[in-house]
Amino acid sequence: MALVDEHQNIIHKVSRMYRNTIEDQEDLFQDIVLQLWKAYPNFRAESKISAWLYRIALNTAMAVFRQNKPSLEFNEELPELTSDNSLEAKSENEERLYTALHKLSLAERAIMALYLEDYSYAEIADIVGISENYVGVRINRVKSRLKKILT
Amino acid sequence: MGIDELKNTWKSAGESHRTSSELKLMTELKHNGRLKRIRRRLLIESMLVLAFLTLFYTGLDGADKPLWTIVTLILSGVVYIINRLSGYHTTQNIKPDTTVYQMSQDLIKQLERLSVSSGMSALFFGAAIILFMTIEIEFNTQKYTMLAGLIVSLFAFSFLSYNIWRKQISRLQQIIHQLSGDS
Numbered sequence: 001m002a003l004v005d006e007h008q009n010i011i012h013k014v015s016r017m018y019r020n021t022i023e024d025q026e027d028l029f030q031d032i033v034l035q036l037w038k039a040y041p042n043f044r045a046e047s048k049i050s051a052w053l054y055r056i057a058l059n060t061a062m063a064v065f066r067q068n069k070p071s072l073e074f075n076e077e078l079p080e081l082t083s084d085n086s087l088e089a090k091s092e093n094e095e096r097l098y099t100a101l102h103k104l105s106l107a108e109r110a111i112m113a114l115y116l117e118d119y120s121y122a123e124i125a126d127i128v129g130i131s132e133n134y135v136g137v138r139i140n141r142v143k144s145r146l147k148k149i150l151t
Numbered sequence: 152m153g154i155d156e157l158k159n160t161w162k163s164a165g166e167s168h169r170t171s172s173e174l175k176l177m178t179e180l181k182h183n184g185r186l187k188r189i190r191r192r193l194l195i196e197s198m199l200v201l202a203f204l205t206l207f208y209t210g211l212d213g214a215d216k217p218l219w220t221i222v223t224l225i226l227s228g229v230v231y232i233i234n235r236l237s238g239y240h241t242t243q244n245i246k247p248d249t250t251v252y253q254m255s256q257d258l259i260k261q262l263e264r265l266s267v268s269s270g271m272s273a274l275f276f277g278a279a280i281i282l283f284m285t286i287e288i289e290f291n292t293q294k295y296t297m298l299a300g301l302i303v304s305l306f307a308f309s310f311l312s313y314n315i316w317r318k319q320i321s322r323l324q325q326i327i328h329q330l331s332g333d334s
Contacts, residue, residue, distance in 0.1 A: 004174055009165025016164075017257075027185040030177045036159045058256045059247035062326055064185070065319040093160045096152065102183025106322075107329035110251055116161035129329050137224035137332075143154065150152045 002131075004036055007053050014054070017101050017109050018061035028061055035060045051119065055127045060108045100149045108142045115139050180243075189239055193318045197233060200228045200276075208282055220283050223252035227272075227279035233273040238265055238316075252330050255323045262323070270313030 015028040036056050045103045101109050114124045176182045241261050281301050
C-alpha cells in the first residue's frame, strides 16, 4: 500500500485524463487502486514500479466502461496560457493540458501520458503492446495534433 | 506550450492527498462505489425476476399449467440471473497486468461471449414467459394481436440485452484500431 501511496499522483493523473466528471474520476481512482491491490502479488520486482502502475492504471481506465457524461467543468475553449510561476498559473496550465488530452483518442492519451512522463520508446512499447518504431510514429502524430490543439 | 513545458506540467500534475487508510479502504470490494451500484442494480433485477415469476405463477393459475412450462419458466429466470452475475464477474475481474493491446483483445473476446449469452438468456426468459402465459389459451384475433405485441417486445428486450455489451466492445475495438494504425 505504501507503493500506491507514494505514486498516487499517477493514479490521479490517469483518472483525470480518462474521465470528465469529478464523480467518475473518483470511481476510476478507486477501481485502479483495487486492481493494483489484486495485481500486486504478480508484480515482478525487476520491473519499474511506476511503469507497472501506469500499465495497470491505463488498462483499468480503458477496460472499465463508463458512459461518457458531459462534464460541467469541461471547456471547449482552451484557457489562455500564462507564464507566471504562481500556483494559479500551474493550475491553468494543467487545465489546458487536460483539456487538450481529452481531445485525443483513448489510445493516443495513453501513449502521450507515457511520453510526457519521459518513458523510452521501448518502455512505452512494452506497456502499450505495439512495436518501438510504431510508438515513434504515433508520438510524432500525437505531438503534431497536440500542437494544433494548443495553438 | 512547448513539449518541455507540457512535460513539466504533466510531471507536476496529480494530487497525493489521500491517506493510507483511505487507500486501504479502496482495496475492499464493499467500499467500491461503482461496484456497489452494480451490485445494487443486480439485486433489484433479481428481485424483479423473482417477483415476475411469483406473479405469473399466482396470477395466471400456475398450478393448473403443465409442469414443464413451470420448470421452463423458473429455469429461464435462473439462467437470466446467472448471466447477469457472470457479466458482473467479467467486468470486475479484468486482467490489467498485460499490454493495453492484449488486454483490449482479451476483453473483447469475453464481452462478445457475454453479449451473445445476454441476448440468448433474455430471449429464453421472454419466450418462457410468453409460453407460460399463452399455453392452454383459446386464441381469437385480439389475443393473436396481443401475442404479436409480446413477441415484438421479446425481441426488443433480447436485442437490448445483447446491445448492453456492444458499446463497450466497439470502444475496445476502436482502441485496437488506434493502436494498430487502422483508424
